[in-house]
Amino acid sequence: MESILDIRNLSIAFSNKNIDNTVVDGASLQLRAGEVLGIVGESGCGKTTLSRSILGLLPPTGKIMEGELIFEGKNLLHLSKEEKRKIRGREIGMIFQDSMTSLNPVRKIGRQFIETLSSRLKIDKENARKLAEEMLVKVNLSRPEKIMNQYSFQLSGGMRQRVMIAMALALRPKVLIADEPTTALDVTVQAQILKEIQDLKESYGTSIILVSHNLGVVYQIADTIAVMYAGSVVEYGEASTVFRNPVHPYTKALLGSIPNLSHQQDKLVSIEGSPPLSHRLPSGCVFHPRCQFSNEVCRLKKPRPTETAEGVRVACHRQNNTRYIEGEEDIA
Numbered sequence: 001m002e003s004i005l006d007i008r009n010l011s012i013a014f015s016n017k018n019i020d021n022t023v024v025d026g027a028s029l030q031l032r033a034g035e036v037l038g039i040v041g042e043s044g045c046g047k048t049t050l051s052r053s054i055l056g057l058l059p060p061t062g063k064i065m066e067g068e069l070i071f072e073g074k075n076l077l078h079l080s081k082e083e084k085r086k087i088r089g090r091e092i093g094m095i096f097q098d099s100m101t102s103l104n105p106v107r108k109i110g111r112q113f114i115e116t117l118s119s120r121l122k123i124d125k126e127n128a129r130k131l132a133e134e135m136l137v138k139v140n141l142s143r144p145e146k147i148m149n150q151y152s153f154q155l156s157g158g159m160r161q162r163v164m165i166a167m168a169l170a171l172r173p174k175v176l177i178a179d180e181p182t183t184a185l186d187v188t189v190q191a192q193i194l195k196e197i198q199d200l201k202e203s204y205g206t207s208i209i210l211v212s213h214n215l216g217v218v219y220q221i222a223d224t225i226a227v228m229y230a231g232s233v234v235e236y237g238e239a240s241t242v243f244r245n246p247v248h249p250y251t252k253a254l255l256g257s258i259p260n261l262s263h264q265q266d267k268l269v270s271i272e273g274s275p276p277l278s279h280r281l282p283s284g285c286v287f288h289p290r291c292q293f294s295n296e297v298c299r300l301k302k303p304r305p306t307e308t309a310e311g312v313r314v315a316c317h318r319q320n321n322t323r324y325i326e327g328e329e330d331i332a
């Protein structure tokens with residue numbers, strides 16, 4: 001199946017005092033129509049930076065150093081501001097952890113919601129109101145008329161987040177980027193919202209990128225999964241295959257650290273050490289200082305992703321059977 005969004009060899013850096021720190025390094029991922037791609041990894045591995053870059057929402061110090069972002073055949077990096085604005089929300093929607101800050105504090109929720117829906121979906125105000133109220137109920141806000149009549153400061157953080165989720169879902173984008181959408185919400189509401197996200201996929205064929213540090217959530221709804229470590233995608237493939245048979249030592253440790261998902265180990269595995277800081281990335285394989293299998297090749301050479309017999313892309317010398325040859329040119 002053809003991909004709706006193709007992330008090709010994407011590298012992103014933040015500059016600090018004229019030094020570029022690479023925080024996403026050569027990521028390549030494909031999102032196919034109607035599928036959920038889960039991106040997982042420890043805090044700071046680059047998940048948010050990668051997902052924000054898709055809509056050109058990097059902070060001012062962040063820049064794309066290399067790569068392409070192809071959406072329905074068009075490179076998003078070559079679009080004008082106006083073209084990007086048209087795509088944002090309607091074609092590619094997003095829900096971020098801090099999306100509650102995007103509500104306008106001096107306008108009632110209803111007015112904002114209705115204006116967004118009527119201008120983006122080209123529907124009249126009455127239909128926009130109905131749709132808005134319907135969506136508020138779907139995200140578990142049971143008295144929509146009351147909420148429509150309130151200002152954002154009158155709502156709790158969790159309610160504001162749900163309003164933003166309702167708005168993003170109501171626009172029925174072709175692609176939805178959801179970055180830790182439910183982290184701040186309680187478990188019952190989380191389940192409700194994940195169900196809504198899944199329904200969106202099933203009813204409208206929406207393709208979804210779900211960024212999460214919660215492997216349980218990704219396990220429930222992702223079709224494919226990308227595991228990131230220190231800016232690199234270390235393993236990427238069908239979620240069921242990766243969960244059943246993780247190959248990269250980091251993925252194994254990550255999955256092994258969750259008891260009810262652990263099919264490989266009987267006991268909890270904790271990964272010793274902590275991820276490297278972006279301005280102090282190790283040479284060779286970024287995971288080698290924490291990897292129990294690392295050897296000289298891993299210390300010197302960055303592994304290239306290769307495909308396993310099960311079609312999973314893994315960046316690990318052990319998997320590739322790479323040997324260090326003295327004098328070889330591409331040693332990092």
Ligand SMILES: Nc1ncnc2c1ncn2[C@@H]1O[C@H](COP(=O)(O)OP(=O)(O)OP(=O)(O)O)[C@@H](O)[C@H]1O
Binds near residue numbers: 047048049061277
């Ligand atoms: N505005 C910024 N300026 C400089 N560095 C940044 C900025 N935002 C993020 N970074 C750095 O980029 C790297 C990746 O951060 P990012 O937020 O993308 O990771 P993440 O995996 O989404 O983490 P989390 O789960 O905590 O959100 C980190 O090293 C972080 O410190």
